[in-house]
Amino acid sequence: MKKTSKGEKISAAMKGRKLTEEHKEKLSKAKLGKARAESTKEKIKKTLLGQKIDTLKQDHPLILKTHNSRSHLTAENVKEIRDLYTNAKSNSIRKLAKEFNVSRHTIHSIVTYRTWNQL
Template sequence: MEKKLTKNEKISRAMKGRTLSDEHKLKLSKAKKGIKRSNETKAKIKQTLLGDKIKDLKKDHPEIPKTNMSRTHLTAADVKQIRDRYSNEEALSIRQLAKEYNVSRHTIHSVVTYKLWR
């Protein structure tokens, strides 16, 4: 006996493989602009975006030894704190961390995924 699908599951199956036009994407972004999301919703979005990678995030991050890089905006303590907060605080996003530490989102993403400060 097949499981009865919910309305959202039916829509999801029907839309699978379709791409949205640029005009439609623009209308969606305008409609969502200014919407505040709850921490629970932010955590769900983070879980969806990371998928299986969330299991690979370490819960305890050792402090990286100080380097002689002269152009760095982040200290070793900052990097440890960023990794700790991102992996332990559910609703915290890369965008929020980037704004807080005054660096780009790419920098925070590279730190969290160990591409920088290995």
């Protein structure tokens, strides 16, 4: 029988439970203003990207804008976003979204190659 850690036991016990709106609000207020350590930020980044983290740290090719004609970003912007996110430790999706004036979802989609992928 596999030994489960304390965190895994808690996770299994909490599976399927829904938080009330009041509880969600209290949790968000409790976390407000807390700065995360660099190691924590790296763990979050690895969690968000999953298995793709190993393939992302490479030179990102330019992709022509003709594939995404309605985009607010240019191919140079996309290349810069990927380079900044994967190669600089202090850059987060939130910071890049604010810098390029797009949503966090857009930045995440670009970094994970869901949009602006090589055709």
